[in-house]
Amino acid sequence: METDLHLDLPIAVAAPLVVLCLALGAYMSAAETAITGTSRPRMHRLAQQGNKRAAIVNQLLDRKDEAVSAVLLGNSVVNILSASLTTAVLTALFGAAGIVYATVAVGIMVVIFAEVMPKTWALLRADRVALVLAPSIVLTLAVLGPMARAVAWVSRFFLNLLGVRVDRMPDATEHDDVLRGAIELHGHGQADEAAPEEKAMLRSVLELGDRTVGDVMTHRGNVVLIDADQPLEAIVDQMLSAPYTRLPVFRGDPDNILGVVHAKDLFRAVKAAGDPKAVSLENVMTATWFIPESTTLFDQLQAFRARHEHFAIVVDEYGALRGIVTLEDIIEEITGDIEDEHDAIKRGVVRLEDDSLLCQGDVPIRDLNREFGWGLPEDVAITIAGLVLHEARRIPEVGQTYAFHGFRFEILKREGTRIAELRIMPPLVIQAATI
Numbered sequence: 437m438e439t440d441l442h443l444d445l446p447i448a449v450a451a452p453l454v455v456l457c458l459a460l461g462a463y464m465s466a467a468e469t470a471i472t473g474t475s476r477p478r479m480h481r482l483a484q485q486g487n488k489r490a491a492i493v494n495q496l497l498d499r500k501d502e503a504v505s506a507v508l509l510g511n512s513v514v515n516i517l518s519a520s521l522t523t524a525v526l527t528a529l530f531g532a533a534g535i536v537y538a539t540v541a542v543g544i545m546v547v548i549f550a551e552v553m554p555k556t557w558a559l560l561r562a563d564r565v566a567l568v569l570a571p572s573i574v575l576t577l578a579v580l581g582p583m584a585r586a587v588a589w590v591s592r593f594f595l596n597l598l599g600v601r602v603d604r605m606p607d608a609t610e611h612d613d614v615l616r617g618a619i620e621l622h623g624h625g626q627a628d629e630a631a632p633e634e635k636a637m638l639r640s641v642l643e644l645g646d647r648t649v650g651d652v653m654t655h656r657g658n659v660v661l662i663d664a665d666q667p668l669e670a671i672v673d674q675m676l677s678a679p680y681t682r683l684p685v686f687r688g689d690p691d692n693i694l695g696v697v698h699a700k701d702l703f704r705a706v707k708a709a710g711d712p713k714a715v716s717l718e719n720v721m722t723a724t725w726f727i728p729e730s731t732t733l734f735d736q737l738q739a740f741r742a743r744h745e746h747f748a749i750v751v752d753e754y755g756a757l758r759g760i761v762t763l764e765d766i767i768e769e770i771t772g773d774i775e776d777e778h779d780a781i782k783r784g785v786v787r788l789e790d791d792s793l794l795c796q797g798d799v800p801i802r803d804l805n806r807e808f809g810w811g812l813p814e815d816v817a818i819t820i821a822g823l824v825l826h827e828a829r830r831i832p833e834v835g836q837t838y839a840f841h842g843f844r845f846e847i848l849k850r851e852g853t854r855i856a857e858l859r860i861m862p863p864l865v866i867q868a869a870t871i
Contacts, residue, residue, distance in 0.1 A: 447529075450521045454545075457518035461550030464511035466558040466565055467573050471496060471503050473562035482567075492570040499577070505584035506577045515546055616642060633772075636806055640770045649736050650729035651802070651818055652769050653750045653759035658798065661686050664694055668712040675699045682747045684760065685721055691757045693749055695721030726751050729758050737766050772806060791865050794848075797821030797855040810862065812841055820845075821855035842866075 476497055482490035496503045519542045526534030526541070558565040577584075619638045660678045662671055664687040675683065681699045686692050697720055705715045725748045727736065740746060746763040784796030785804070795804070798819050801812050817823040824832065824847075827840045831853050837846045842863040849857035 447525055450525045454518045454521050457514040457521070458545055458550050460514040461511055461518070461546065462554040463569070463572070464507045464514065464576075465551050466554035467507045467569050467576070468504055468511070469555045469558035470562050470566040470569055471500060471507070471573065473559055474566040475563055478563055479566070487567075489567045489570050492574060493566050496566075496570060496573055496577070501588065502581060502584060503573060503577050505588045506580040507573065509584045509587060510576060510580050511550075515550065518542060518546065518550075636772065637770055644734040644737065644766075644769070645732055647733050647769070648729060649727065649731050649733065649748075649750055649761040649765075650758065651814075652733065652765045652800075653729070653761040654765070655759045655798070656690070656757050659684065659757075659760055661690055662697060663687070664717055668706075668715055668717065671697075671717065672702065672706060672712055675702055682762075684724070684749060684757075685717065691755070693724050693726075693757060694718075695724050696747060696749075697721050724749055726755075727761070728753070733766050733769060736761065737763075740766070769802075788859075792862070793860040795820055795858055795860050797824075797858060804860075808862070810843075812843070820858070820860070824855060824858065 471493075474493060474497070476494070479490045479493045479497065483494050519538065522542045523535060523538035526538040528534070530537060616639070619635055619642070660674075660680060660683055662674060662683050662685045664685050666674075675697070682696050683699075684696055685694045687694055695718075697717065701720050701722075702715075702717075705720050706712050709715050725743070725745060727739075727748045727750055729750045729752055731739075736748070740748075740763045748761050750758045750761050752758050784799045785807075786794040788794055798821065800818055801814050801820055801823055802818075804810055804820060805812055805814065812820075812823060816826045824838060824845050828838055832838070832847045832850075832855065834847050834850050837844060839845075844861040844866055846859040846861075847855060848859055849855075
C-alpha cells in the first residue's frame with residue numbers, strides 16, 4: 437500500500453504539470469508564428485485607425501528579435517520540463533523502459549499539441565492571432581526578456597566567431613522585392629478578373645523611377661511640327677487637321693524649336709484679329725520646355741505637377757530633337773492606353789485568324805507585353821522593330837523570318853531602313869502549327 441501511495445502521488449502532481457507545460461508550449465509556438473508571420477503594413481494601418489492591440493503588435497515588431505527569442509526560450513524550457521516530468525513518472529512505473537515510453541509519449545504530444553496544431557492555427561490567421569496574443573507576449577517579454585537578451589548575445593557572439601553577420605539590415609532592393617512579390621501574389625488563387633489589370637498598374641507605378649521619358653515619348657518621326665515660315669492660313673489648316681492641341685514650332689531645321697502653339701490660343705487670336713494674316717505666330721507661341729531623354733518618369737511626373745504643364749520637348753545630349761512627352765504618356769504608362777476618337781488606329785496591332793499578330797514596327801514592346809502577357813525584353817529596344825534589329829544585327833529584307841525569345845517574326849513591309857510592318861507568331865501559335 438505504501439508503494440502504491442508513493443507512485444500515485446507523483447502521477448497526480450506530474451500529470452497536471454505536463455498538461456500545463458504543453459499548454460504553455462502551444463501558446464509559445466503560436467506567439468512565435470504570429471509575430472514572425474503577421475503583416476506589418478496591415479498592423480500599421482489598423483494602428484492608424486485606432487486599434488490599440490495593433491499598436492502593441494507594432495511595438496513588438498520593432499523588437500521582433502527580442503520577442504521571438506523570449507518565446508523560443510520559454511518554449512524550450514516548458515518542453516524540456518514536460519519531458520523531464522514524464523520521464524520521471526514513467527521511469528518510476530516501468531523502470532528503464534519508461535525512458536523509451538516517455539520519449540515516444542512526450543514526442544507525440546509536443547509535436548502535435550505544442551507545435552503543429554498551434555503553429556498551423558497561427559500561420560493561417562497570423563494577424564488575428566497576433567492581435568489576440570499581443571498583451572500576453574508583452575508580459576512574456578517582460579519576464580523572459582533579460583534572459584532572452586543574454587542568450588541572444590551569446591548566440592551573436594558565436595555567430596560572429598563563425599564569420600556570420602548579424603547586424604545587417606535589409607537594403608532598399610530587398611524591400612522593393614518584397615513589395616513586388618506582394619503585387620505578383622495579388623489575386624492569386626482568386627477568380628478576380630480585375631486582378632491582372634491591377635497588378636499591371638501597380639507594377640508600372642513601381643517602375644516609374646526606372647523608366648525614362650525616352651521609353652514613352654512620341655518619336656520625332658511621328659511628331660507633327662509646324663514650320664513657322666508657312667503662311668498663317670496654312671498653319672491654321674494644319675492645326676485643324678492634326679489630332680493634337682499642342683504642336684511644336686520650328687524654323688529652318690526641325691531641331692530649331694522656337695516654341696509650342698496651342699490650338700485654342702491660335703484660334704482665339706485669329707478670331708480676335710478677324711484676319712489670319714494679322715496674327716503673329718510668335719505672339720501666340722508659349723516658351724519651349726526642353727528636357728533630356730534620360731529623365732525618369734517619376735521625376736517628370738513631379739515636374740509636370742510643379743510647373744502645371746502637360747507638354748515637354750525631349751532632346752538628346754547634343755540638344756537634338758528626340759520627340760515629345762505629355763502627361764498623358766506617363767499616365768498611360770500606369771493605366772495602359774487611354775484611347776479617344778483620334779486613337780482608333782494608334783495601337784497598330786491586328787490579330788489574324790491563326791492568332792498571330794500583324795504589328796506596326798513602332799509599337800512599343802512594353803505595350804505588347806502588357807496587353808498579351810508576354811515577356812519580351814524591354815531593356816534592349818523600345819519598339820518591336822528595334823528588338824528585331826537588335827537581335828538580327830542587320831537590316832532585314834522583306835520576307836525574312838527570325839526566331840528568338842520563343843517568338844517568330846516575319847518582315848512584311850519596310851520603309852527605307854525602317855521595319856514598318858511585321859507578323860509576330862507567339863510560342864503557342866508556333867506550337868499549334870507544328871502539331
